[in-house]
Amino acid sequence: xxxxxxxxxxxxxxxxxxxxxxxxxxxxxxxxxxxxxxxxxxxxxxxxxxxxxxxxxxxxxxxxxxxxxxxxxxxxxxxxxxxxxxxxxxxxxxxxxxxxxxxxxxxxxxxxxxxxxxxxxxxxxxxxxxxxxxxxxxxxxxxxxxxxxxxxxxxxxxxxxxxxxxxxxxxxxxxxxxxxxxxxxxxxxxxxxxxxxxxxxxxxxxxxxxxxxxxxxxxxxxxxxxxxxxxxxxxxxxxxxxxxxxxxxxxxxxxxxx
Amino acid sequence: xxxxxxxxxxxxxxxxxxxxxxxxxxxxxxxxxxxxxxxxxxxxxxxxxxxxxxxxxxxxxxxxxxxxxxxxxxxxxxxxxxxxxxxxxxxxxxxxxxxxxxxxxxxxxxxxxxxxxxxxxxxxxxxxxxxxxxxxxxxxxxxxxxxxxxxxxxxxxxxxxxxxxxxxxxxxxxxxxxxxxxxxxxxxxxxxxxxxxxxxxxxxxxxxxxxxxxxxxxxxxxxxxxxxxxxxxxxxxxxxxxxxxxxxxxxxxxxxxxxxxxxxxxxxxxxxxxxxxxxxxxxxxxxxxxxxxxxxxx
Numbered sequence: 048x049x050x051x052x053x054x055x056x057x058x059x060x061x062x063x064x065x066x067x068x069x070x071x072x073x074x075x076x077x078x079x080x081x082x083x084x085x086x087x088x089x090x091x092x093x094x095x096x097x098x099x100x101x102x103x104x105x106x107x108x109x110x111x112x113x114x115x116x117x118x119x120x121x122x123x124x125x126x127x128x129x130x131x132x133x134x135x136x137x138x139x140x141x142x143x144x145x146x147x148x149x150x151x152x153x154x155x156x157x158x159x160x161x162x163x164x165x166x167x168x169x170x171x172x173x174x175x176x177x178x179x180x181x182x183x184x185x186x187x188x189x190x191x192x193x194x195x196x197x198x199x200x201x202x203x204x205x206x207x208x209x210x211x212x213x214x215x216x217x218x219x220x221x222x223x224x225x226x227x228x229x230x231x232x233x234x235x236x237x238x239x240x241x242x243x244x245x246x247x248x249x250x251x252x253x254x255x256x257x258x259x260x261x262x263x264x265x266x267x268x269x270x271x272x273x274x275x276x277x278x279x280x281x282x283x284x285x286x287x288x289x290x291x292x293x294x295x296x297x298x299x300x301x302x303x304x305x
Numbered sequence: 306x307x308x309x310x311x312x313x314x315x316x317x318x319x320x321x322x323x324x325x326x327x328x329x330x331x332x333x334x335x336x337x338x339x340x341x342x343x344x345x346x347x348x349x350x351x352x353x354x355x356x357x358x359x360x361x362x363x364x365x366x367x368x369x370x371x372x373x374x375x376x377x378x379x380x381x382x383x384x385x386x387x388x389x390x391x392x393x394x395x396x397x398x399x400x401x402x403x404x405x406x407x408x409x410x411x412x413x414x415x416x417x418x419x420x421x422x423x424x425x426x427x428x429x430x431x432x433x434x435x436x437x438x439x440x441x442x443x444x445x446x447x448x449x450x451x452x453x454x455x456x457x458x459x460x461x462x463x464x465x466x467x468x469x470x471x472x473x474x475x476x477x478x479x480x481x482x483x484x485x486x487x488x489x490x491x492x493x494x495x496x497x498x499x500x501x502x503x504x505x506x507x508x509x510x511x512x513x514x515x516x517x518x519x520x521x522x523x524x525x526x527x528x529x530x531x532x533x534x535x536x537x538x539x540x541x542x543x544x545x546x547x548x549x550x551x552x553x554x555x556x557x558x559x560x561x562x563x564x565x566x567x568x569x570x571x572x573x574x575x576x577x578x579x580x581x582x583x584x585x586x587x588x589x590x591x592x593x594x595x596x597x598x599x600x601x602x603x
Contacts, residue, residue, distance in 0.1 A: 180429050
């Protein structure tokens with residue numbers, strides 16, 4: 048067990064709150080979280096400070112409220128249709144903030160979910176670029192990396208799927224106009240691109256993690272914002288919602304160990 | 306009297322030729338026309354270009370050596386993140402890929418269905434989709450600063466990706482119900498991109514769980530919105546119960562997760578694939594369905 052400065056709050060719970068904060072102030076947009084921790088974060092945000100967030104049922108509908116993570120499809124209440132075809136209307140209108148996962152992410156915010164090694168004959172085939180190229184140049188995009196190490200945080204990704212700052216700038220106004228890689232949350236900390244050259248910065252480390260831990264696990268030179276900054280504590284209400292309402296079965300601990 | 310478009314899975318596959326570009330409807334491991342996929346696997350067709358929101362259709366066709374090239378944004382089994390047969394084909398360099406963003410893919414089908422050579426989009430800009438597909442081109446907006454149609458100044462002369470039309474020689478989709486005239490009904494909430502696959506294709510086929518009398522698809526329980534495919538999009542309709550197995554086809558049946566696991570595990574070694582293929586791929590559809598019923602009775 049890691050020695051937390053705050054007794055009792057687990058690493059997974061810090062990660063959930065860090066993900067939830069990505070949607071603070073988002074308004075009436077679709078939150079599309081990938082992974083258990085981001086899904087809990089989006090639901091927590093909707094139940095607290097971002098009540099207008101729009102969540103899908105993972106199939107073809109928008110759902111009312113923020114049900115528990117383990118809720119069965121029959122238990123969900125749906126408010127409107129959202130077919131895969133109409134998702135593109137949302138993506139290209141910009142009314143969305145997605146949190147995707149990344150097999151690799153790099154210094155300027157490029158993400159890779161396509162392939163490791165050369166694309167024409169990959170060393171490891173991954174799922175494919177999916178919607179990452181279009182998402183990243185059309186609406187706010189954040190990333191969740193549950194296993195922060197030098198293989199996931201790399202100097203340069205092998206296949207640019209989600210587009211980072213330098214690539215967007217080089218591609219011109221068509222790419223930069225709505226490009227907004229907002230935040231990266233890993234099991235070690237929270238990162239942004241609020242630097243003069245739009246490269247990755249450590250915004251806060253999760254309690255129990257040192258700056259050295261983060262630097263050692265990162266395969267590129269990271270800007271350190273405020274080396275004392277720690278990811279904020281969940282409020283008592285947030286902790287209660289996570290533990291008693293959204294995830295009583297503690298699925299969160301399967302994605303991030305404490 | 307409307308035309309009677311009833312046909313069979315074997316007749317559909319009989320209309321396909323080696324080297325063709327074939328669109329396959331559904332999404333991932335959901336509502337895939339698997340009876341036709343299985344029939345292609347058993348045929349002597351080869352050198353196909355497969356255009357799909359990829360699932361086990363792509364994996365099976367790769368595993369049986371039918372595919373030269375795949376056009377896709379992903380290949381997934383949903384409950385299993387990646388189809389291992391696809392992974393093996395890619396890592397051994399046995400298949401070419403045109404990998405594009407999911408939305409670019411949609412626009413490619415839409416362009417073909419609308420008979421325009423391309424549609425513009427931001428999707429792809431700045432990404433390696435443009436470098437791994439070196440023949441993709443950009444297009445500059447003709448509406449510059451002086452034009453009465455110039456919208457936001459930020460978009461004056463903007464360069465966008467020109468997603469080319471994905472023209473298909475043939476397309477096959479699977480629906481819950483259809484009629485002999487070629488109207489297709491989807492009883493789960495999402496038609497995916499099936500009408501567009503048909504619209505983008507030269508020869509268009511529906512396979513279905515059940516063919517019902519013309520004009521009876523919609524009723525009180527099933528509004529017209531459950532019939533997204535009209536007969537102008539269809540050349541042939543084949544009834545093939547269980548034809549989407551083992552992919553999800555609610556409300557008729559869910560995904561056969563146990564079977565899908567066995568399918569995925571068969572990628573581990575050639576001997577395991579041979580055993581799986583001998584039992585479930587290289588047999589006729591009736592025999593296949595009998596073996597599935599036998600499994601499910603166990």
